[in-house]
Amino acid sequence: MAAETPASTAAEPLIQVEKFNYAYGDNQVLFDVDLNMSSEDVTALIGPSGCGKSTLLRSINRINDLVDSARVVSGKIKIDGIDLYAPDVDVISLRRNVGMVFQKYNPFPRSIFENAVYGLRVAGVKDRHDLEEAAERSLRSAALWDEVKDRLHEVATGLSGGQQQRLCIARAIALQPRILLMDEPCAALDPIATARIEELIHQLRGQYTFVIVTHNMEQAKRIADRTAFFYKGRLIEEDDTMNIFNHPRDPQTESYITGRLT
Amino acid sequence: MNSPTTPSRPPLRSVLLRSRKRTILGVDPQKLIKYFFGSNASVAIIVLVLIMVFLLREGIDFLPTYQRELQTYRRAGLEFCDIIDQPLQRNQALSSSLRQAVSASLETLSKTARDWRDAAFLLKRQVEDKTARPRESLTQALEKTPPAPEQIEVFRRELGEASAAAAKALDYPAVFGTAEREQLQREFAALTPEVTDLPPLLQTLAAEFSAKDREARTKFASLVQAQEEFEEATEPLQEVVDELKAKALETKEKAVEFDVLETNRLRLLEAAATETDAKEKASLTKEAAESVSEAVNLEKSIQEITGRTAELREQVEKYAVVIEKAAAVLPQDAGTGAARALVNEVREGIPAHAREMRAAAATLEGWRWDKPVSIFSVIGAFFFGTQWITNSSWQDFFGFVPLLSGSLVIAAIAILIATPVSVVAAIYTNQFASEREKEMIKPVIEFIQAIPSVVLGFIGISLVGNLIKDVSEWSWLQWVPGFPIQERLNMFNAGCLLAFMAVPTMFSLSEDALNNVPRAYIDASDALGATKLQTVFRVIVPAGISGILSAILLGLGRVVGETMVVLLVAGNRIAIPDFSAGPGVIFHPAHTLTGIIAQELGEVSRGSSHWQALFMVGIVLFAISLLVNWCARAVARRFEPHKA
Ligand SMILES: Nc1ncnc2c1ncn2[C@@H]1O[C@H](COP(=O)(O)OP(=O)(O)OP(=O)(O)O)[C@@H](O)[C@H]1O
Ligand SMILES: [Mg+2]
Numbered sequence: 090m091a092a093e094t095p096a097s098t099a100a101e102p103l104i105q106v107e108k109f110n111y112a113y114g115d116n117q118v119l120f121d122v123d124l125n126m127s128s129e130d131v132t133a134l135i136g137p138s139g140c141g142k143s144t145l146l147r148s149i150n151r152i153n154d155l156v157d158s159a160r161v162v163s164g165k166i167k168i169d170g171i172d173l174y175a176p177d178v179d180v181i182s183l184r185r186n187v188g189m190v191f192q193k194y195n196p197f198p199r200s201i202f203e204n205a206v207y208g209l210r211v212a213g214v215k216d217r218h219d220l221e222e223a224a225e226r227s228l229r230s231a232a233l234w235d236e237v238k239d240r241l242h243e244v245a246t247g248l249s250g251g252q253q254q255r256l257c258i259a260r261a262i263a264l265q266p267r268i269l270l271m272d273e274p275c276a277a278l279d280p281i282a283t284a285r286i287e288e289l290i291h292q293l294r295g296q297y298t299f300v301i302v303t304h305n306m307e308q309a310k311r312i313a314d315r316t317a318f319f320y321k322g323r324l325i326e327e328d329d330t331m332n333i334f335n336h337p338r339d340p341q342t343e344s345y346i347t348g349r350l351t
Numbered sequence: 352m353n354s355p356t357t358p359s360r361p362p363l364r365s366v367l368l369r370s371r372k373r374t375i376l377g378v379d380p381q382k383l384i385k386y387f388f389g390s391n392a393s394v395a396i397i398v399l400v401l402i403m404v405f406l407l408r409e410g411i412d413f414l415p416t417y418q419r420e421l422q423t424y425r426r427a428g429l430e431f432c433d434i435i436d437q438p439l440q441r442n443q444a445l446s447s448s449l450r451q452a453v454s455a456s457l458e459t460l461s462k463t464a465r466d467w468r469d470a471a472f473l474l475k476r477q478v479e480d481k482t483a484r485p486r487e488s489l490t491q492a493l494e495k496t497p498p499a500p501e502q503i504e505v506f507r508r509e510l511g512e513a514s515a516a517a518a519k520a521l522d523y524p525a526v527f528g529t530a531e532r533e534q535l536q537r538e539f540a541a542l543t544p545e546v547t548d549l550p551p552l553l554q555t556l557a558a559e560f561s562a563k564d565r566e567a568r569t570k571f572a573s574l575v576q577a578q579e580e581f582e583e584a585t586e587p588l589q590e591v592v593d594e595l596k597a598k599a600l601e602t603k604e605k606a607v608e609f610d611v612l613e614t615n616r617l618r619l620l621e622a623a624a625t626e627t628d629a630k631e632k633a634s635l636t637k638e639a640a641e642s643v644s645e646a647v648n649l650e651k652s653i654q655e656i657t658g659r660t661a662e663l664r665e666q667v668e669k670y671a672v673v674i675e676k677a678a679a680v681l682p683q684d685a686g687t688g689a690a691r692a693l694v695n696e697v698r699e700g701i702p703a704h705a706r707e708m709r710a711a712a713a714t715l716e717g718w719r720w721d722k723p724v725s726i727f728s729v730i731g732a733f734f735f736g737t738q739w740i741t742n743s744s745w746q747d748f749f750g751f752v753p754l755l756s757g758s759l760v761i762a763a764i765a766i767l768i769a770t771p772v773s774v775v776a777a778i779y780t781n782q783f784a785s786e787r788e789k790e791m792i793k794p795v796i797e798f799i800q801a802i803p804s805v806v807l808g809f810i811g812i813s814l815v816g817n818l819i820k821d822v823s824e825w826s827w828l829q830w831v832p833g834f835p836i837q838e839r840l841n842m843f844n845a846g847c848l849l850a851f852m853a854v855p856t857m858f859s860l861s862e863d864a865l866n867n868v869p870r871a872y873i874d875a876s877d878a879l880g881a882t883k884l885q886t887v888f889r890v891i892v893p894a895g896i897s898g899i900l901s902a903i904l905l906g907l908g909r910v911v912g913e914t915m916v917v918l919l920v921a922g923n924r925i926a927i928p929d930f931s932a933g934p935g936v937i938f939h940p941a942h943t944l945t946g947i948i949a950q951e952l953g954e955v956s957r958g959s960s961h962w963q964a965l966f967m968v969g970i971v972l973f974a975i976s977l978l979v980n981w982c983a984r985a986v987a988r989r990f991e992p993h994k995a
Contacts, residue, residue: 210889211876
């Protein structure tokens with residue numbers, strides 16, 4: 090599969106991270122990160138635990154705003170040229186356009202249908218027909234429709250873990266975002282469920298710009314066009330996935346992907 | 352392994368079997384510790400069981416005791432009298448409405464004159480009060496024999512000066528014009544003990560009022576007369592009823608006395624039977640023999656009562672005819688709208704009252720003095736009885752409904768107030784408050800719990816009561832049902848204070864419930880573009896709803912069981928709240944399950960039916976608390992979605 094992945098497109102980067110420094114209180118966790126992610130690419134963020142991958146991801150939809158101590162020290166993240174931390178940015182609209190899937194699947198304790206349309210509901214969509222259509226479309230996209238179409242009004246927490254995670258993906262794509270952020274989306278799943286999610290990402294690539302945090306090197310190789318390696322809050326190396334895994338330029342990258350660095 | 356270089360180590364098998372020597376009184380200390388902890392836990396359970404057993408033991412005897420009492424009530428004929436006497440009470444309510452209508456009507460003409468007269472007389476009183484001392488001296492001097500003219504003169508001057516000063520210092524109401532004010536001042540300054548006649552202006556005012564009053568009475572003559580006639584209509588009937596009641600009461604007292612002596616006799620005989628000492632035995636037997644009274648011939652006395660059924664029925668019929676006639680001639684022209692409404696109410700109430708009286712009279716025939724009182728009807732009389740009457744010279748009734756309804760209404764008010772306050776406060780604190788605000792709000796709300804409830808009772812009596820009363824008199828709030836309120840101490844007042852007491856419990860538990868909502872739900876909602884408020888109301892509150900509901904139920908448990916505040920503030924009127932008053936009923940006083948126990952248990956004699964009845968109330972209260980707590984637990988379990 091990796092062989093098929095096209096070399097990075099020359100398109101204008103959709104997400105630009107520029108000299109980004111980020112801290113929790115006095116504890117700085119990201120240092121001078123410079124990273125461009127192109128539209129329609131799948132970018133994998135890898136690196137040892139605590140290196141700041143999740144922090145970077147959570148800065149892209151500004152969900153870290155909810156953490157009291159979190160703050161941008163300096164630098165910018167731009168989407169389509171707009172600085173996300175500028176005062177006139179509409180955070181709610183940002184989050185509607187940048188979906189997120191979490192490590193631990195977290196559907197609401199309500200019906201499958203209500204989960205799928207939650208984002209639309211809070212966006213003010215009331216029309217029953219529109220909601221039903223959107224639910225079907227997103228569940229189909231998430232390859233879940235056939236499994237749940239007869240039990241849409243059963244509580245979502247009764248699904249299997251893999252199904253719940255796909256429901257979370259459906260829930261995120263119901264809003265038709267441009268970007269999907271995924272923080273270790275398969276970490277809580279068994280290999281078969283993992284394979285289905287990876288397959289799903291494959292199907293959806295091109296429609297969305299994916300940024301995926303993963304600890305699984307093989308997974309990164311299978312799904313990512315580009316891979317960025319972080320270490321201790323710094324971006325060490327970013328390149329085509331093939332290059333990172335076959336010809337890492339930095340010795341730290343090499344130690345990490347060969348399992349000698351943790 | 353077992354190297355010979357370490358001979359000091361004992362063989363393994365001896366270690367394995369070595370018995371532990373360290374024991375306390377032959378018991379392994381480990382076990383002792385276990386028993387100690389275990390016994391502490393069981394103490395709680397044992398005490399709970401003991402409480403239940405104790406309550407049941409004291410209370411359960413109530414039913415047979417009350418059964419005996421109700422039996423006597425029937426056999427002595429009290430019940431027979433009540434058949435007529437109870438509905439007859441309605442006459443008083445109707446009369447009082449009519450009286451109100453009359454006085455409202457009369458006031459339309461005489462109110463100004465009366466207010467003037469009253470104001471002037473009040474002023475005179477104030478002057479007299481202020482000059483009491485010199486007046487007293489002068490009076491004594493005048494009474495002295497032989498008289499001492501110069502002394503009298505001194506006192507007279509003193510009194511004159513004091514009166515003039517007092518009259519000048521008075522606060523004259525605006526109804527008096529300048530001329531009147533000056534005249535009053537002059538008249539007050541000239542008040543002396545010898546002149547008993549009223550000063551001229553006061554006389555005029557009094558005469559004016561009498562004239563107006565007379566005029567009003569002629570104008571509304573028909574209404575005044577109707578009211579008097581209606582009130583007098585009961586007299587012949589009431590006379591017969593009273594006569595029968597006296598007879599029944601006499602019988603009852605004899606029967607009760609006989610019962611007491613008979614019980615005593617049986618007890619003495621029993622003691623004598625088991626007594627071994629011959630002398631003691633003889634004295635006990637002798638005492639028993641003395642403890643007899645003439646058995647009452649119930650049948651004979653009851654016949655003296657039931658024998659007059661026909662007469663009674665005739666009187667009821669006469670009464671009904673008279674009041675119906677009175678209703679027909681009730682005039683339409685009462686003085687004010689309110690008075691007309693009252694008269695109309697009476698006009699409509701009288702036929703119903705007459706019907707009720709006739710129906711009651713009809714049941715007299717079917718009444719049987721020797722029909723036994725079944726235990727079920729006793730249970731019904733307790734749980735559905737609408738009267739709680741104790742220490743009555745007539746008959747005690749232990750009906751539970753007035754107390755229960757008072758408790759429930761107060762609890763409902765408290766919960767209706769406390770729920771929004773505490774839940775909203777919990778949501779704010781949990782979701783919107785900054786760390787510093789949290790550190791402020793939580794201890795403050797939790798501190799409320801530390802306020803002794805008797806102190807809250809003071810606040811209810813002195814502060815909240817007055818506040819509610821004052822507010823209820825604001826003219827632009829008169830649309831509120833029940834305003835202006837009559838009683839400072841009422842169910843609403845008690846409900847407010849109980850709400851205040853329940854808030855800490857409900858707040859803390861609700862806050863915990865919100866806190867337990869998994870972070871992941873909140874993240875998911877935020878990541879989907881929900882605003883803070885949307886996240887709170889669509890995700891956090893629904894996910895915490897079981898905890899919130901059980902917090903509300905536990906608050907309810909606290910409110911139902913609270914005693915001091917309701918005792919001090921609820922007004923303690925033992926009557927079913929008058930729900931016909933609509934929502935305004937919450938401003939009426941009431942009594943409660945807890946309050947009645949606290950108030951009466953100290954005064955009743957141990958083991959009496961009243962004592963047992965209070966224990967029954969305690970049992971029911973206990974049961975209600977258990978039920979509410981059980982519901983709270985069930986709810987907490989039932990709606991736990993993220994634990995599914
Ligand atoms: N809410 C927070 N408050 C304070 N510090 C935090 C918070 N979240 C993360 N950190 C700190 O920031 C640093 C980076 O954390 P982050 O979660 O971004 O790492 P990560 O690369 O995602 O690790 P992992 O692979 O284990 O998920 C860590 O040192 C962590 O302790
Ligand atoms: Mg992480």
